[in-house]
Amino acid sequence: MIPNTDVNPDLVDHPVLSGGWRTLRHFLRTPKGTLLAIFLGLFAIAAPTAGWSVALSHMLAAVLGATGTEVAISLLDRRSSRFPSSAILSGMIVGFVLSPVTPPAITAAVGILATLGKHLFATERWHVFNPAALALLVAVPLFGTGQSWWGALPDLGWPFTIVLLAAGAFIVDRINKFPLVLSFLGVLFGLSTLLGRVDPVTAAEMFRTPFVQATLFLAVFMLTDPPTAPARYAEQVLIGALVGAASVIAEAFGGGQVYLLIGVLAGNVALALRRWFGQRQLQAGLNYGSQGFKLRSRRYET
């Protein structure tokens, strides 16, 4: 028998612990698990600037709001309970974007909105909108929330922006979304440069702290959300360009703090329409195929 050197021998005789350890290791190797590990790392870096107690209570409020709603919906639907990893990630994004000094009740409410939005605007196979982006956009008129994007490490200097980029590149490579991210960034920065000829002040800020860190955070962690991001490279390039253009247009016309979110949601709508039309074409093709078979069979019958 070949000894399994990966398993802590102290756990071998504990079936529950060893099973849990294996499950955890398996989860951490998945894209969601990898992203969760990255988010925990970002939190550990960013929390000291806001204060650990403030940051921890703020993040817990967001995560509990999102996961509590997910668990409640699962119970109501009488579905088998699964680990709410998506809700945890959405909650953490909400926590990273909202200012840490946002009242916990409001933070939790935005987390709840994220999960509700995911279930309300969904088909059988996917949900339409990025949950965190939709909730954060709605929260502005609803609760008057501010966004600081502190999870993007804007106050820690350029070395930490490199850390953000490196972590982002790792997960983007893992889920194969480089065309989407690069297309988005290229179009956004390119159009912002052109915007500089008309509105230099607005354009200037989009290349600087904290806007650029917010843009990078959104590009690598929110835009690439697999259920709401295209798989094919050609579609990734098109959707990425659309999101970049929509973001710049939103900013140019006074989108204010939500210009990036407007861009992401515009991309979500475009992808949803593309999928819907694609399904209709597929269904029409199937119907034609079945109809053709019927016509052939009648020919044979007569």
Added chain:
Amino acid sequence: MAKKMPGRLVALSASAVATIYIAGLVSTQSAAQGAPLAEPTLAATASASASPTPEVVVGASATPTASATTAYADGTYSATGTSALGNVTVSVTVTGGTISNVQITKVTTKYPVSRIASLPAQVVKSQTANVSVMSGATYSSQAFKQAVQAALAQAQAAQSASPTA
């Protein structure tokens, strides 16, 4: 699983994006360094409040000194400055005719409140609303300034309305 984008193509594309970014950064350098070329549209809305509920408390205070003729009536005044990127609400306390305490009670701008955390102390020190525009927080700084101006305007109006003691 779909074939991944070749590493060389990723590197090439990333370099192109970086070049575009640097071009934009350089071309907007003058706008970033100088005063805003176009004054943003700002509007201050004042709301008198005896005890505002703080959502953010970033403030500064000073020991009041009595003055024979004062421009401001004693009290606490709350006001909001609005900019294209969000609002800043402040609470200004006047004691003995001087600004004794300034607090940022609510921020809805894109920037973290830490970026303008030093502005309340400037107001208390200078005893005016004329504060520096913080680098990287132009809109927040100007919204703060508008809010303080509006709060002080309330204090002046209250002083004009009340009979001198």
